[in-house]
Amino acid sequence: MTRSIGSGKTLPLFRSAIALSGALLLASSGAAARIAKTPSVTIAIDATANVHPIDPRIYGVAWGTSTDLVALNAPLNRMGGNAMTDYNWSLNAENLAADWYFESYPEQGAVPGEEADTFVSDSRAANAEPMLTVPLLGWVANLGANRTILPSFSVAKYGPQCATDPYFSDAGDGIETDCSTFITGNDPYDSYVKDSPALEQKWIKHLVKTWGKSARGGVKYYLMDNEASIWFSTHRDAHPKGPHAIEYRDKVLAESAKIKSLDPNALVVAPEEWGWDGYFYSGFDQQYAANHGYKRYPDHKKEQNGMDYIPWLLSQWKAAGHPVDVVSVHFYPQGGEFSDDVSDQMQLLRNRSTRQLWDPNYVSESWINQPVYLIPRIKGWIADDYWSGTPAALTEYNWGAEGYINGATTQADIDGILGQQGLDMATRWTVPDSSTPTYKAMQMYRNYDGAGSAFGDTSISASAPNPDNLSAFAALRSSDNAMTVMVISKVLSGNTSVTLTLAHFTPSGTAKVYQLTSSNVIQKLPNVSWSGGVLNDTEPAQSITLYILPK
Numbered sequence: 001m002t003r004s005i006g007s008g009k010t011l012p013l014f015r016s017a018i019a020l021s022g023a024l025l026l027a028s029s030g031a032a033a034r035i036a037k038t039p040s041v042t043i044a045i046d047a048t049a050n051v052h053p054i055d056p057r058i059y060g061v062a063w064g065t066s067t068d069l070v071a072l073n074a075p076l077n078r079m080g081g082n083a084m085t086d087y088n089w090s091l092n093a094e095n096l097a098a099d100w101y102f103e104s105y106p107e108q109g110a111v112p113g114e115e116a117d118t119f120v121s122d123s124r125a126a127n128a129e130p131m132l133t134v135p136l137l138g139w140v141a142n143l144g145a146n147r148t149i150l151p152s153f154s155v156a157k158y159g160p161q162c163a164t165d166p167y168f169s170d171a172g173d174g175i176e177t178d179c180s181t182f183i184t185g186n187d188p189y190d191s192y193v194k195d196s197p198a199l200e201q202k203w204i205k206h207l208v209k210t211w212g213k214s215a216r217g218g219v220k221y222y223l224m225d226n227e228a229s230i231w232f233s234t235h236r237d238a239h240p241k242g243p244h245a246i247e248y249r250d251k252v253l254a255e256s257a258k259i260k261s262l263d264p265n266a267l268v269v270a271p272e273e274w275g276w277d278g279y280f281y282s283g284f285d286q287q288y289a290a291n292h293g294y295k296r297y298p299d300h301k302k303e304q305n306g307m308d309y310i311p312w313l314l315s316q317w318k319a320a321g322h323p324v325d326v327v328s329v330h331f332y333p334q335g336g337e338f339s340d341d342v343s344d345q346m347q348l349l350r351n352r353s354t355r356q357l358w359d360p361n362y363v364s365e366s367w368i369n370q371p372v373y374l375i376p377r378i379k380g381w382i383a384d385d386y387w388s389g390t391p392a393a394l395t396e397y398n399w400g401a402e403g404y405i406n407g408a409t410t411q412a413d414i415d416g417i418l419g420q421q422g423l424d425m426a427t428r429w430t431v432p433d434s435s436t437p438t439y440k441a442m443q444m445y446r447n448y449d450g451a452g453s454a455f456g457d458t459s460i461s462a463s464a465p466n467p468d469n470l471s472a473f474a475a476l477r478s479s480d481n482a483m484t485v486m487v488i489s490k491v492l493s494g495n496t497s498v499t500l501t502l503a504h505f506t507p508s509g510t511a512k513v514y515q516l517t518s519s520n521v522i523q524k525l526p527n528v529s530w531s532g533g534v535l536n537d538t539e540p541a542q543s544i545t546l547y548i549l550p551k
Contacts, residue, residue: 041464041496043472046503049461054419054475059446060427068431069126073446073454077123077130078395078427082234084133085226088140089113089203095141095191101171102152102237104141104191113206120211120219131221134200136251137231139192139238150191152237158183174237188238197254204262215265222259224252224270229283242283245303249316256323267325271313272395274330276368280308314386327382330396331374334366338400347406350399351490352468354413358421375421391424398429405518405542408437412488412544415445416473419459437520444544448514448522456484470496481551489539500535507533512548
């Protein structure tokens with residue numbers, strides 16, 4: 001695979017166009033290529049080992065409706081994505097950038113800030129904290145007379161193009177008719193107006209006036225734009241050159257100062273980087289290297305003094321005080337997992353590739369081709385280059401296959417990993433359709449019985465011999481002192497006998513059991529008894545089973 005932004009990351013961020021298939025298809029069974037069955041697995045659980053809190057903020061989402069936020073019992077709701085990079089609150093409009101023909105597009109209402117205010121209101125109604133993206137691009141969307149759409153690459157002005165909006169023929173994709181050459185030299189004023197931290201401060205004032213300060217129920221989280229290092233790709237109509245490291249550093253410093261001058265307790269979230277190359281190289285370097293055979297990275301050598309991009313940013317921000325309160329990144333697996341591909345090969349890859357979140361020995365099976373171990377990596381950056389104890393966040397991720405049970409087991413595995421590894425915050429991109437098994441996998445952790453009952457809030461040790469086939473996570477629940485154990489069978493066919501050994505916990509009792517399979521229903525199964533500190537059961541292929549063991 002060519003190591004480029006375009007092929008390395010195929011993320012459709014325009015929220016109304018990103019819904020993955022809702023069809024509930026189960027991969028065929030019995031193929032000779034399937035993974036060998038594991039007839040018996042012992043899961044060792046110790047209630048006194050690896051004990052640490054699970055932050056409920058890891059179960060966040062993006063663009064959740066009030067209904068979804070309640071159903072998923074989601075604590076965070078992120079208003080993010082490419083369109084928020086150029087959200088003009090005063091016009092209540094945004095440019096859809098590369099996601100949809102670079103059009104500045106009006107929201108339904110003309111009231112300033114209506115889209116964001118509705119988002120805050122809907123989030124609050126569902127007891128979720130809203131996270132708002134503050135533009136740093138330097139440009140925000142403009143509109144024509146009577147709130148009409150303005151294209152960045154007008155066909156009338158710039159000539160015929162590779163593709164045009166089927167609903168608005170004057171909006172081109174900014175690519176010449178050869179479908180390979182970008183149109184350059186366009187005028188950003190065609191569809192934008194200038195922006196700055198001083199202008200954005202007017203929006204923050206509006207939010208504080210409307211919702212109060214963060215300490216009194218107002219907006220708490222402000223995200224510093226979205227994937228700024230690839231503006232040269234996503235927003236090439238307004239920022240065709242990748243931003244230097246210094247540009248993003250300084251824009252965050254300026255914006256953070258403006259926000260905190262109005263609401264000192266508000267939390268600034270950055271850098272919101274897109275993925276692997278964005279962790280190490282500025283936007284300028286990513287663009288320059290792609291155009292010069294990946295042989296030189298000028299910013300890395302000069303501006304960053306040989307330091308990788310995010311550690312350099314953190315060290316610079318630390319020297320400036322404490323402008324960033326949450327260190328955030330995005331991550332999407334780069335081997336094709338973020339898709340509806342449910343071939344046996346891809347399902348098995350999804351089963352393995354969640355290791356990129358934690359395992360220093362797992363080499364990414366993609367163009368990355370090296371260990372990612374994302375959560376320990378972020379924590380290491382914070383410990384080495386910033387203020388120890390600063391929360392770490394994964395504010396965008398998605399492993400695909402939402403309409404399939406393989407996508408559901410993968411999501412359940414991710415939720416378990418986030419808690420087990422002690423991440424502080426996460427927001428999934430975006431909310432799966434409520435008809436999908438992936439949606440129900442999320443409910444298994446946060447609302448498995450429809451009454452708001454959730455997985456435990458204190459992580460404890462749970463060890464399974466091969467998490468590529470079967471993973472397990474355990475926690476203690478403070479509300480009733482119960483132990484909760486999530487067992488995820490990833491194998492594509494065949495049952496697995498499991499033995500749970502329970503150290504330093506009640507030696508006998510009766511556990512409640514909830515299970516999600518390809519039937520796409522969370523089922524309450526008959527209770528299972530355990531004695532002598534041992535619980536035995538059988539897990540179907542591609543299933544998620546929750547055991548609630550009372551103390």
